Structure formats: C-alpha cells, structure tokens
Amino acid sequence: xxxxxxxxxxxxxxxxxxxxxxxxxxLYPFAGGAVAINLFLLxxxxxxxxxxxLSPITCVILSIPLGIPASWAxxxxxxxxxxxxxx
Numbered sequence: 492x493x494x495x496x497x498x499x500x501x502x503x504x505x506x507x508x509x510x511x512x513x514x515x516x517x518l519y520p521f522a523g524g525a526v527a528i529n530l531f532l533l534x535x536x537x538x539x540x541x542x543x544x545l546s547p548i549t550c551v552i553l554s555i556p557l558g559i560p561a562s563w564a565x566x567x568x569x570x571x572x573x574x575x576x577x578x
Contacts (some may be wrong), residue, residue, distance in 0.1 A: 523558030
C-alpha cells in the first residue's frame with residue numbers, strides 16, 4: 492500500500508510522501524552527530540573564557556536529547572526542499 496489514506500480524520504492524505512516524523516527519524520543520526528560535533532567545538536571555544544572543555548563522551552550524551560529538535564528542523568527543511576522540487 493502506498494499510504495495515500497490518512498488514518499486520522501484531521502490529517503490530509505499523504506499522496507505517498509513520507510511524513511515529517513519518518514523523515515526526522517531517518518535524519519536523527521546525522522543531526523545528532525552534527526550536534527555532538529558542534530557541542531565539542533563550543534566546549535573548545537569556552538576554554539578561551541576559562542570554562543573547562545567538554546569531553547567527547549559528554550558531548551555525545553548531551554547530543555542525544557538535543558538531536559531531537561535538530562532532526563525535526565532538518566526534516567522540515569527536507570520536506571520544504573521536496574515540496575519545491577515537486578512544483
């Protein structure tokens with residue numbers, strides 16, 4: 492089945508497109524990795540102010556919850572790009 496019918500009465504038909512949550516789930520490893528790298532680099536820049544650097548393990552642990560909004564933003568961006576390409 493292509494999934495053109497929505498289960499919810501409030502949701503419009505998807506026309507075979509991936510929903511936003513599925514795009515976000517697929518992009519989560521990449522967004523979480525980008526968050527971890529950015530946190531690590533931010534921790535390195537904090538050393539100039541006198542704050543101790545973040546360890547790589549700490550950055551990975553912090554990126555687990557912070558990767559969720561990042562993957563949602565990436566999924567919105569990809570959905571916008573797909574909509575633009577379909578026009």
